[in-house]
C-alpha cells in the first residue's frame with residue numbers, strides 16, 4: 001500500500017478556489033472481480049469537456065485515485081501510451097485529451113488490508129464500501145468530487161458459495177453464471193449521482209423483506225440485509241423505515257423513486273450510517289434491536305437515523321452538494337428533517353430538549369475552541385474532520401430558524417421550489433436560501449451570515465416595566481465572541497420567540513407599540529441590530545419574561561431574571577423547553593455557587609432551593625414523566641465547562657457531585673416514591689409512555705444510589721435481577737457505576753458473562769467502565785484493552801472504551817497527574833496507523849485545552865505536542881493538532 005504521501009501533508013483546500021470540473025462524466029460502467037486479497041476493478045466511462053469552463057478549455061483530464069496497483073488505461077478502446085498520461089500518488093492525468101471519449105481504467109485493490117474502512121473493505125467476511133467523502137478514489141480512478149454526476153451500471157462478480165448476495169445501487173437488471181464457481185449480478189441506477197453515493201455489498205447475508213406502496217401507488221421492495229444470525233433484530237428498523245417513507249410523503253411531499261430500497265448493517269463502520277442511493281449502509285448498532293439487547297435510547301436512535309438516511313434520498317441524493325464546503329446543505333437540512341420526524345413520532349418537547357442539550361454541550365464547545373468554523377466552512381485540510389456538530393446540529397438550527405421566520409406554509413413552499421428547481425443538480429447553501437427567499441418573499445439577506453460567521457452569539461436581555469404607561473420594554477443586545485480567523489462579527493438576524501407571563505402564570509397577549517388589537521401569546525422577534533428595544537403595551541402588572549422559547553435561536557441567553565423568576569418559570573411556563581431551561585439554570589447556579597466555595601477551599605454549601613425544586617418536580621404527578629426526568633437531570637460537565645470563564649476540573653467535579661448528593665438527600669422520599677410508582681409492568685415496548693416512565697424511574701434510582709446507600713444499591717440489584725429489557729438492566733449498572741459497593745463488581749461480572757458473545761451489548765459494558773467516576777478507572781481501561789472481546793480495529797469497540805474515556809469521563813481523563821492525557825495521546829498515535837478518521841476523534845478530546853486552569857493546560861499542551869511530533873501522522877490527526885497548537 002502506498003504510504004509515502006503521509007509524510008507530506010496536503011495543502012488546505014479553500015472554498016473560494018472552487019472551479020467547475022473541466023470534464024463531465026455522463027455514464028460509468030463498473031466491473032468488480034471480487035476477492036478479499038486482490039479485487040480487480042474495471043471502470044469505463046464517457047467523458048466530455050464541460051462547456052461551463054471557458055477559461056480551462058485546454059485543461060487536462062484529471063482523475064483522483066489512491067492506493068491502486070497494476071493500472072491499465074485505454075482511450076476509446078486503445079491502450080494509452082505512457083507519454084499520454086501521468087500517474088502520481090493521488091492522480092491520473094490524461095494529457096491532451098480529446099473533447100469527448102471513453103476511458104477505461106483497470107486497477108487492483110486490496111480490500112482485506114483496508115483497515116482505514118474508507119473505500120472497499122471487508123467487515124466480518126462481507127465486502128462493503130464507504131465512499132463519502134473521498135473514498136471512491138480508493139476504488140478506481142475518477143473525478144471524485146460531488147459535482148460530477150453520472151449514471152452507474154455495476155457488475156459484481158464473486159465466488160457463489162462465499163458471496164451469494166451481491167448488492168449495489170439502483171435496480172437489479174441481470175444475474176448469471178460467471179464460470180469457475182463464480183456468479184455475477186448487474187445493477188443499474190437510472191438517477192445520475194456523485195461518486196460518494198456509490199456502494200456495494202457482497203457476502204453470505206439474509207434479508208428481512210417487506211414492501212411499501214407509495215402515495216402514487218408504486219410498490220417498493222424493502223430489504224434489510226444482515227448476517228443470518230441477526231435477522232431477528234431488524235424489525236424495529238423496518239418499521240421505522242416504513243414510517244419514515246410515509247412521513248416524508250405527508251410532511252414534505254417526497255416519494256421514493258427506485259423499485260427497491262435496501263439497508264445493510266456492517267459490524268465495522270467509521271460513522272453512524274450512509275445514504276448511498278438505494279443501498280444505505282449502517283453501523284450495526286443503528287439497526288439491530290431486540291428488547292433484551294437494546295435500550296430505549298437505541299430504539300429512538302435507530303428510528304431517527306433510519307429516517308435521516310432515508311430522507312437524504314431527496315435532501316442530498318436527488319439534490320446534492322456542489323463541493324464539500326456545502327456539506328450542511330444536505331446535513332443541516334436532513335438533521336432538521338429527522339428531528340421533525342422524531343418529534344412527530346414521539347414527544348416534540350422531549351425531542352427538542354434532547355437536541356438542545358446536545359447542541360449546547362457539544363456544538364457550543366466546538367464554537368469556543370480551535371476547531372470553530374462556520375456552518376459553511378471556508379477551508380479544510382482533511383474533509384473528514386468537518387463532519388461536525390456545527391455542520392450537522394447547528395446547520396439544523398439554521399434551517400429551523402428559517403422555518404420560524406417563514407412559518408410552516410411558506411417554508412414548505414420554499415422547500416418545494418428548492419427541490420423542483422435543483423433536482424439532479426449539485427448546488428450550494430446559497431442556492432437553498434435563495435429558493436426559500438424566492439418562494440416566500442421574506443428577505444433572508446442578513447440571515448445568510450449564519451452560514452458564514454462562526455461562533456455562538458450571546459444575547460443579553462433586560463426588561464423594564466412601566467406601571468403608569470402599562471408597558472413592558474425588552475432591551476436586547478447581541479454580541480458574538482471572536483473565533484479563529486474571524487476577529488470581528490457582524491450582527492446576526494436572530495429570530496427570538498418570547499412570551500410574557502402574568503402573576504398567575506398565564507401567557508399575556510403580546511402587542512407591540514403601534515400595533516392594534518391583541519397580539520399572539522408567543523411571538524418571534526427579529527433581532528437584526530446589535531441593540532434593539534421592543535415595547536409591549538397593555539401590560540397590567542410586572543410580567544415574567546420567557547425568552548428564546550423552544551430554543552428558537554442557537555444563542556446563549558443572559559437575562560436579568562431573578563431566582564424567584566426562574567422558579568416561577570420552572571413551575572408555570574407554557575413552553576416546555578423553557579420550563580426545563582429554568583430548572584437547568586437553577587441547577588447551574590447551585591453548582592457554580594458550590595464551585596466558588598470549592599475553588600476557595602471553603603466547605604461546600606447545601607442549597608435548599610435546588611433540593612426543593614427537584615422534590616417538587618418529582619412529586620408533580622400531573623406532569624409528563626419524560627419531561628420531569630429531563631428537568632431533574634443535572635447539567636453535564638461539558639455544558640458547565642462552557643459557562644465557566646476558566647475550567648477548574650477539581651472544583652467543577654466536586655461541586656456537581658455535591659449538588660447531586662444534596663438533591664438526593666433533600667428529595668429522598670419523593671424520589672423513592674416516584675421510583676416505586678413508575679415501574680412498568682406491561683411487556684416491553686419502546687412507546688413514549690413506557691420510555692418516559694422508565695426514564696424518570698431510572699433517573700430517580702441514579703439519585704438514590706449517589707449516596708452509596710446500601711438500601712438504594714439493593715434496589716438497583718433487584719432491578720437488574722428482574723429486568724426483562726436492556727434499558728432497565730443498563731440503568732441498574734449506571735446507578736451503581738460510580739459507587740465503591742461490592743455489588744457493583746458482582747453486577748458487572750454477571751453482565752459480562754451473560755453478554756460476552758454479543759459485541760454491541762458488550763460495548764455498553766466497556767463504555768460504562770470507561771465513564772466510571774472512580775479512582776481506578778484508568779488502570780481498568782488499560783486492562784480492558786487486553787480483554788479477549790476487545791478489538792482495536794473495530795470503531796465501535798474504540799468508541800465504547802477509549803473515546804468514552806477521553807470524551808465523556810471528565811474526572812478520569814483530566815486526572816491531575818496528566819496520566820489520562822498521556823493515555824489518550826498514546827492511543828491516538830497507535831490508532832492513527834490503523835484508522836486516521838477515528839484517531840482524529842480521539843485527538844479532539846484536547847480541543848478545550850486552552851480554557852483549562854494550570855496544571856491541566858500545560859499537561860494537555862504537552863500531550864498534543866507529543867502527538868504532533870509523531871512521524872508519519874495522517875492529515876486527519878495532523879490538522880486537529882495543528883489547529884490546537886496554532887497562535
Ligand SMILES: [Zn+2]
Nearest residue numbers: 308312331334
Ligand atoms: Zn446525513
